[in-house]
Amino acid sequence: MGTEATRTGIIDNARKSEYIHLKKDVYTILPKGISLIEALLRMEISMDKYKTSELGKALKAVYRGEITVDESVSLAEKEIAAVFASVRRQSPPETDVYDGFYRDEVGICPLCGGKVVKGTYGYGCLNYKEKNCKFTIWNTMCGRVIPLSAARSLLETGTTAKLVGFVSPRTGKSFDARLKWDPQSQRVGFDFD
Ligand SMILES: [Zn+2]
Known part of the structure:
Protein backbone atom coordinates (compact mmCIF):
# COMPACT_ATOMS: atom_id res chain seq x y z
CA MET A 1 0.00 0.00 0.00
CA GLY A 2 1.69 3.14 -1.24
CA THR A 3 5.44 3.61 -0.87
CA GLU A 4 7.34 3.81 2.40
CA ALA A 5 7.15 7.59 2.17
CA THR A 6 3.39 7.73 1.70
CA ARG A 7 2.21 4.68 3.67
CA THR A 8 1.69 6.41 7.03
CA GLY A 9 -0.41 9.11 5.43
CA ILE A 10 -2.52 6.59 3.52
CA ILE A 11 -3.22 4.56 6.66
CA ASP A 12 -4.06 7.74 8.54
CA ASN A 13 -6.51 8.81 5.85
CA ALA A 14 -8.07 5.35 5.76
CA ARG A 15 -8.60 5.59 9.50
CA LYS A 16 -10.09 9.11 9.33
CA SER A 17 -12.39 8.00 6.50
CA GLU A 18 -13.52 5.06 8.66
CA TYR A 19 -12.32 2.41 6.20
CA ILE A 20 -10.23 0.79 8.92
CA HIS A 21 -10.16 0.87 12.69
CA LEU A 22 -7.15 0.81 15.01
CA LYS A 23 -7.37 -0.72 18.47
CA LYS A 24 -4.37 -1.81 20.57
CA ASP A 25 -1.99 -1.93 17.57
CA VAL A 26 -4.40 -4.07 15.54
CA TYR A 27 -6.06 -2.75 12.42
CA THR A 28 -9.44 -4.14 11.39
CA ILE A 29 -11.43 -3.37 8.27
CA LEU A 30 -14.81 -1.63 8.64
CA PRO A 31 -17.91 -2.17 6.42
CA LYS A 32 -17.11 1.05 4.54
CA GLY A 33 -13.64 -0.32 3.73
CA ILE A 34 -15.07 -3.59 2.44
CA SER A 35 -17.53 -1.61 0.36
CA LEU A 36 -14.71 0.53 -1.10
CA ILE A 37 -12.53 -2.45 -2.02
CA GLU A 38 -15.43 -4.29 -3.63
CA ALA A 39 -16.30 -1.17 -5.64
CA LEU A 40 -12.67 -0.83 -6.81
CA LEU A 41 -12.57 -4.51 -7.81
CA ARG A 42 -15.88 -4.19 -9.62
CA MET A 43 -14.65 -1.12 -11.50
CA GLU A 44 -11.25 -2.72 -12.08
CA ILE A 45 -9.50 0.29 -10.58
CA SER A 46 -5.94 -0.60 -9.66
CA MET A 47 -4.67 1.16 -6.55
CA ASP A 48 -1.35 -0.64 -6.16
CA LYS A 49 1.91 1.21 -5.63
CA TYR A 50 3.05 0.77 -9.22
CA LYS A 51 -0.08 2.53 -10.46
CA THR A 52 0.35 5.29 -7.92
CA SER A 53 3.94 5.91 -8.97
CA GLU A 54 2.90 5.87 -12.63
CA LEU A 55 0.51 8.73 -11.98
CA GLY A 56 3.21 10.49 -9.97
CA LYS A 57 5.53 10.34 -12.99
CA ALA A 58 3.35 12.79 -14.89
CA LEU A 59 3.63 15.28 -12.04
CA LYS A 60 7.42 14.92 -11.95
CA ALA A 61 7.55 15.42 -15.73
CA VAL A 62 5.67 18.70 -15.26
CA TYR A 63 8.14 19.72 -12.55
CA ARG A 64 11.06 19.01 -14.89
CA GLY A 65 9.37 21.00 -17.66
CA GLU A 66 9.07 17.95 -19.94
CA ILE A 67 5.31 18.26 -20.30
CA THR A 68 2.87 21.07 -19.59
CA VAL A 69 0.26 21.16 -16.84
CA ASP A 70 -2.44 20.86 -19.53
CA GLU A 71 -0.78 17.74 -20.90
CA SER A 72 -0.66 16.12 -17.46
CA VAL A 73 -4.34 16.98 -16.89
CA SER A 74 -5.29 15.40 -20.21
CA LEU A 75 -3.29 12.26 -19.25
CA ALA A 76 -5.30 12.03 -16.04
CA GLU A 77 -8.53 12.60 -17.97
CA LYS A 78 -7.68 9.70 -20.28
CA GLU A 79 -6.91 7.52 -17.29
CA ILE A 80 -10.29 8.26 -15.68
CA ALA A 81 -12.18 7.87 -18.97
CA ALA A 82 -10.58 4.42 -19.42
CA VAL A 83 -11.83 3.36 -15.97
CA PHE A 84 -15.42 4.32 -16.74
CA ALA A 85 -15.29 2.84 -20.25
CA SER A 86 -14.40 -0.51 -18.70
CA VAL A 87 -17.21 -0.18 -16.12
CA ARG A 88 -19.75 0.50 -18.88
CA ARG A 89 -18.46 -2.43 -20.90
CA GLN A 90 -19.17 -4.88 -18.11
CA SER A 91 -22.30 -3.33 -16.66
CA PRO A 92 -24.56 -6.10 -15.44
CA PRO A 93 -28.10 -6.44 -16.85
CA GLU A 94 -30.50 -3.65 -15.95
CA THR A 95 -32.14 -5.64 -13.16
CA ASP A 96 -28.82 -6.25 -11.48
CA VAL A 97 -27.61 -2.71 -10.92
CA TYR A 98 -27.96 -1.07 -7.53
CA ASP A 99 -31.65 -0.55 -7.15
CA GLY A 100 -33.93 0.77 -4.49
CA PHE A 101 -33.30 3.70 -2.22
CA TYR A 102 -31.92 4.23 1.23
CA ARG A 103 -34.42 2.99 3.85
CA ASP A 104 -36.57 1.07 1.33
CA GLU A 105 -38.35 -1.75 3.13
CA VAL A 106 -37.02 -5.19 2.30
CA GLY A 107 -38.84 -7.56 4.64
CA ILE A 108 -38.94 -9.13 8.07
CA GLY A 143 -17.88 -8.73 -6.51
CA ARG A 144 -21.53 -8.87 -7.44
CA VAL A 145 -24.36 -6.49 -6.55
CA ILE A 146 -27.19 -8.10 -4.60
CA PRO A 147 -30.31 -6.44 -6.01
CA LEU A 148 -33.20 -5.36 -3.81
CA SER A 149 -35.48 -7.95 -5.46
CA ALA A 150 -33.09 -10.76 -4.42
CA ALA A 151 -32.91 -9.46 -0.85
CA ARG A 152 -36.72 -9.35 -0.72
CA SER A 153 -37.02 -12.88 -2.04
CA LEU A 154 -34.42 -14.09 0.45
CA LEU A 155 -36.41 -12.71 3.37
CA GLU A 156 -39.73 -13.92 2.03
CA THR A 157 -38.76 -17.45 0.98
CA GLY A 158 -35.33 -18.04 2.52
CA THR A 159 -33.68 -18.21 -0.90
CA THR A 160 -33.19 -16.27 -4.16
CA ALA A 161 -33.27 -17.07 -7.86
CA LYS A 162 -29.91 -18.15 -9.26
CA LEU A 163 -27.65 -15.08 -9.46
CA VAL A 164 -24.95 -15.13 -12.11
CA GLY A 165 -21.53 -13.50 -12.15
CA PHE A 166 -20.07 -13.88 -8.68
CA VAL A 167 -16.27 -13.93 -8.65
CA SER A 168 -14.33 -15.85 -6.03
CA PRO A 169 -11.78 -13.46 -4.49
CA ARG A 170 -9.57 -16.47 -3.77
CA THR A 171 -9.43 -18.16 -7.18
CA GLY A 172 -10.63 -15.33 -9.44
CA LYS A 173 -13.09 -17.77 -11.01
CA SER A 174 -16.65 -16.69 -11.64
CA PHE A 175 -19.59 -18.71 -10.42
CA ASP A 176 -23.39 -18.68 -10.23
CA ALA A 177 -25.38 -19.48 -7.11
CA ARG A 178 -28.54 -18.86 -5.19
CA LEU A 179 -28.32 -17.09 -1.87
CA LYS A 180 -29.94 -18.75 1.07
CA TRP A 181 -30.54 -18.02 4.70
CA ASP A 182 -29.05 -20.66 6.92
CA PRO A 183 -30.95 -20.67 10.25
CA GLN A 184 -28.27 -22.78 11.88
CA SER A 185 -25.28 -20.52 11.27
CA GLN A 186 -27.61 -17.48 11.13
CA ARG A 187 -25.87 -16.27 7.99
CA VAL A 188 -26.63 -15.63 4.36
CA GLY A 189 -24.62 -18.07 2.25
CA PHE A 190 -24.32 -19.53 -1.22
CA ASP A 191 -26.42 -22.43 -2.41
CA PHE A 192 -24.85 -24.32 -5.32
CA ASP A 193 -27.52 -27.02 -5.69
ZN1 LIG B 1 -33.29 -8.23 13.44
Whole structure:
Protein backbone atom coordinates (compact mmCIF):
# COMPACT_ATOMS: atom_id res chain seq x y z
CA MET A 1 0.00 0.00 0.00
CA GLY A 2 1.69 3.14 -1.24
CA THR A 3 5.44 3.61 -0.87
CA GLU A 4 7.34 3.81 2.40
CA ALA A 5 7.15 7.59 2.17
CA THR A 6 3.39 7.73 1.70
CA ARG A 7 2.21 4.68 3.67
CA THR A 8 1.69 6.41 7.03
CA GLY A 9 -0.41 9.11 5.43
CA ILE A 10 -2.52 6.59 3.52
CA ILE A 11 -3.22 4.56 6.66
CA ASP A 12 -4.06 7.74 8.54
CA ASN A 13 -6.51 8.81 5.85
CA ALA A 14 -8.07 5.35 5.76
CA ARG A 15 -8.60 5.59 9.50
CA LYS A 16 -10.09 9.11 9.33
CA SER A 17 -12.39 8.00 6.50
CA GLU A 18 -13.52 5.06 8.66
CA TYR A 19 -12.32 2.41 6.20
CA ILE A 20 -10.23 0.79 8.92
CA HIS A 21 -10.16 0.87 12.69
CA LEU A 22 -7.15 0.81 15.01
CA LYS A 23 -7.37 -0.72 18.47
CA LYS A 24 -4.37 -1.81 20.57
CA ASP A 25 -1.99 -1.93 17.57
CA VAL A 26 -4.40 -4.07 15.54
CA TYR A 27 -6.06 -2.75 12.42
CA THR A 28 -9.44 -4.14 11.39
CA ILE A 29 -11.43 -3.37 8.27
CA LEU A 30 -14.81 -1.63 8.64
CA PRO A 31 -17.91 -2.17 6.42
CA LYS A 32 -17.11 1.05 4.54
CA GLY A 33 -13.64 -0.32 3.73
CA ILE A 34 -15.07 -3.59 2.44
CA SER A 35 -17.53 -1.61 0.36
CA LEU A 36 -14.71 0.53 -1.10
CA ILE A 37 -12.53 -2.45 -2.02
CA GLU A 38 -15.43 -4.29 -3.63
CA ALA A 39 -16.30 -1.17 -5.64
CA LEU A 40 -12.67 -0.83 -6.81
CA LEU A 41 -12.57 -4.51 -7.81
CA ARG A 42 -15.88 -4.19 -9.62
CA MET A 43 -14.65 -1.12 -11.50
CA GLU A 44 -11.25 -2.72 -12.08
CA ILE A 45 -9.50 0.29 -10.58
CA SER A 46 -5.94 -0.60 -9.66
CA MET A 47 -4.67 1.16 -6.55
CA ASP A 48 -1.35 -0.64 -6.16
CA LYS A 49 1.91 1.21 -5.63
CA TYR A 50 3.05 0.77 -9.22
CA LYS A 51 -0.08 2.53 -10.46
CA THR A 52 0.35 5.29 -7.92
CA SER A 53 3.94 5.91 -8.97
CA GLU A 54 2.90 5.87 -12.63
CA LEU A 55 0.51 8.73 -11.98
CA GLY A 56 3.21 10.49 -9.97
CA LYS A 57 5.53 10.34 -12.99
CA ALA A 58 3.35 12.79 -14.89
CA LEU A 59 3.63 15.28 -12.04
CA LYS A 60 7.42 14.92 -11.95
CA ALA A 61 7.55 15.42 -15.73
CA VAL A 62 5.67 18.70 -15.26
CA TYR A 63 8.14 19.72 -12.55
CA ARG A 64 11.06 19.01 -14.89
CA GLY A 65 9.37 21.00 -17.66
CA GLU A 66 9.07 17.95 -19.94
CA ILE A 67 5.31 18.26 -20.30
CA THR A 68 2.87 21.07 -19.59
CA VAL A 69 0.26 21.16 -16.84
CA ASP A 70 -2.44 20.86 -19.53
CA GLU A 71 -0.78 17.74 -20.90
CA SER A 72 -0.66 16.12 -17.46
CA VAL A 73 -4.34 16.98 -16.89
CA SER A 74 -5.29 15.40 -20.21
CA LEU A 75 -3.29 12.26 -19.25
CA ALA A 76 -5.30 12.03 -16.04
CA GLU A 77 -8.53 12.60 -17.97
CA LYS A 78 -7.68 9.70 -20.28
CA GLU A 79 -6.91 7.52 -17.29
CA ILE A 80 -10.29 8.26 -15.68
CA ALA A 81 -12.18 7.87 -18.97
CA ALA A 82 -10.58 4.42 -19.42
CA VAL A 83 -11.83 3.36 -15.97
CA PHE A 84 -15.42 4.32 -16.74
CA ALA A 85 -15.29 2.84 -20.25
CA SER A 86 -14.40 -0.51 -18.70
CA VAL A 87 -17.21 -0.18 -16.12
CA ARG A 88 -19.75 0.50 -18.88
CA ARG A 89 -18.46 -2.43 -20.90
CA GLN A 90 -19.17 -4.88 -18.11
CA SER A 91 -22.30 -3.33 -16.66
CA PRO A 92 -24.56 -6.10 -15.44
CA PRO A 93 -28.10 -6.44 -16.85
CA GLU A 94 -30.50 -3.65 -15.95
CA THR A 95 -32.14 -5.64 -13.16
CA ASP A 96 -28.82 -6.25 -11.48
CA VAL A 97 -27.61 -2.71 -10.92
CA TYR A 98 -27.96 -1.07 -7.53
CA ASP A 99 -31.65 -0.55 -7.15
CA GLY A 100 -33.93 0.77 -4.49
CA PHE A 101 -33.30 3.70 -2.22
CA TYR A 102 -31.92 4.23 1.23
CA ARG A 103 -34.42 2.99 3.85
CA ASP A 104 -36.57 1.07 1.33
CA GLU A 105 -38.35 -1.75 3.13
CA VAL A 106 -37.02 -5.19 2.30
CA GLY A 107 -38.84 -7.56 4.64
CA ILE A 108 -38.94 -9.13 8.07
CA CYS A 109 -35.74 -9.95 9.95
CA PRO A 110 -35.37 -13.73 10.41
CA LEU A 111 -33.47 -13.18 13.67
CA CYS A 112 -35.69 -10.79 15.63
CA GLY A 113 -38.79 -10.14 13.54
CA GLY A 114 -37.82 -6.49 13.08
CA LYS A 115 -37.98 -4.51 9.89
CA VAL A 116 -35.13 -4.93 7.36
CA VAL A 117 -34.38 -1.85 5.24
CA LYS A 118 -31.81 -0.84 2.63
CA GLY A 119 -28.85 0.91 4.24
CA THR A 120 -25.54 2.27 3.01
CA TYR A 121 -23.63 -1.02 2.94
CA GLY A 122 -26.42 -3.51 2.67
CA TYR A 123 -29.84 -4.56 3.78
CA GLY A 124 -29.93 -4.45 7.56
CA CYS A 125 -32.26 -4.86 10.52
CA LEU A 126 -33.62 -1.68 12.13
CA ASN A 127 -33.18 -3.30 15.55
CA TYR A 128 -29.39 -3.24 15.27
CA LYS A 129 -29.13 -0.56 17.96
CA GLU A 130 -31.97 -1.40 20.29
CA LYS A 131 -31.60 -5.18 20.28
CA ASN A 132 -28.09 -5.40 18.86
CA CYS A 133 -29.49 -7.45 15.96
CA LYS A 134 -26.72 -8.25 13.50
CA PHE A 135 -28.79 -9.37 10.52
CA THR A 136 -27.24 -8.05 7.27
CA ILE A 137 -27.21 -8.88 3.59
CA TRP A 138 -24.29 -6.96 2.07
CA ASN A 139 -24.84 -4.77 -1.01
CA THR A 140 -22.24 -6.78 -2.85
CA MET A 141 -21.01 -10.32 -2.35
CA CYS A 142 -18.00 -11.73 -4.20
CA GLY A 143 -17.88 -8.73 -6.51
CA ARG A 144 -21.53 -8.87 -7.44
CA VAL A 145 -24.36 -6.49 -6.55
CA ILE A 146 -27.19 -8.10 -4.60
CA PRO A 147 -30.31 -6.44 -6.01
CA LEU A 148 -33.20 -5.36 -3.81
CA SER A 149 -35.48 -7.95 -5.46
CA ALA A 150 -33.09 -10.76 -4.42
CA ALA A 151 -32.91 -9.46 -0.85
CA ARG A 152 -36.72 -9.35 -0.72
CA SER A 153 -37.02 -12.88 -2.04
CA LEU A 154 -34.42 -14.09 0.45
CA LEU A 155 -36.41 -12.71 3.37
CA GLU A 156 -39.73 -13.92 2.03
CA THR A 157 -38.76 -17.45 0.98
CA GLY A 158 -35.33 -18.04 2.52
CA THR A 159 -33.68 -18.21 -0.90
CA THR A 160 -33.19 -16.27 -4.16
CA ALA A 161 -33.27 -17.07 -7.86
CA LYS A 162 -29.91 -18.15 -9.26
CA LEU A 163 -27.65 -15.08 -9.46
CA VAL A 164 -24.95 -15.13 -12.11
CA GLY A 165 -21.53 -13.50 -12.15
CA PHE A 166 -20.07 -13.88 -8.68
CA VAL A 167 -16.27 -13.93 -8.65
CA SER A 168 -14.33 -15.85 -6.03
CA PRO A 169 -11.78 -13.46 -4.49
CA ARG A 170 -9.57 -16.47 -3.77
CA THR A 171 -9.43 -18.16 -7.18
CA GLY A 172 -10.63 -15.33 -9.44
CA LYS A 173 -13.09 -17.77 -11.01
CA SER A 174 -16.65 -16.69 -11.64
CA PHE A 175 -19.59 -18.71 -10.42
CA ASP A 176 -23.39 -18.68 -10.23
CA ALA A 177 -25.38 -19.48 -7.11
CA ARG A 178 -28.54 -18.86 -5.19
CA LEU A 179 -28.32 -17.09 -1.87
CA LYS A 180 -29.94 -18.75 1.07
CA TRP A 181 -30.54 -18.02 4.70
CA ASP A 182 -29.05 -20.66 6.92
CA PRO A 183 -30.95 -20.67 10.25
CA GLN A 184 -28.27 -22.78 11.88
CA SER A 185 -25.28 -20.52 11.27
CA GLN A 186 -27.61 -17.48 11.13
CA ARG A 187 -25.87 -16.27 7.99
CA VAL A 188 -26.63 -15.63 4.36
CA GLY A 189 -24.62 -18.07 2.25
CA PHE A 190 -24.32 -19.53 -1.22
CA ASP A 191 -26.42 -22.43 -2.41
CA PHE A 192 -24.85 -24.32 -5.32
CA ASP A 193 -27.52 -27.02 -5.69
ZN1 LIG B 1 -33.29 -8.23 13.44
